[in-house]
Ligand SMILES: [Zn+2]
């Protein structure tokens with residue numbers, strides 16, 4: 001996806017904001033106008049003087065820069081952006097349209113505890129993350145989540 005917009009590990013809020021603003025070729029003033037905040041506030045953030053953003057500023061900047069608000073929140077807290085996690089499932093045991101077994105969602109789980117099949121969290125065809133087990137088909141390419149995948153145990 002749009003990895004350019006993802007905050008880099010260790011990037012400060014100031015650096016991130018400058019990088020995104022320059023990418024969009026906006027001046028501090030333009031950004032402030034688009035975000036409906038004072039241009040001095042933008043300057044303060046970019047100089048690292050403001051590190052905690054209130055909700056209004058967060059929302060404004062996110063809209064103005066076309067970024068998910070979580071990104072700005074994460075950088076301002078010095079956290080790394082959590083990549084979206086897919087739903088893990090066993091293509092042997094799971095019946096599409098039903099909830100995935102919570103045992104499969106364990107971060108350390110790589111194999112199905114029932115049958116030993118390798119768990120998957122992506123569409124076998126296009127690699128898109130499976131975000132809901134209520135879907136039976138990949139919303140991106142239409143490939144059925146269960147099917148296909150050959151019997152071969154990996
Ligand atoms: Zn299984």
Ligand SMILES: [Zn+2]
Nearest residue numbers: 123126138141
């Ligand atoms: Zn797909």
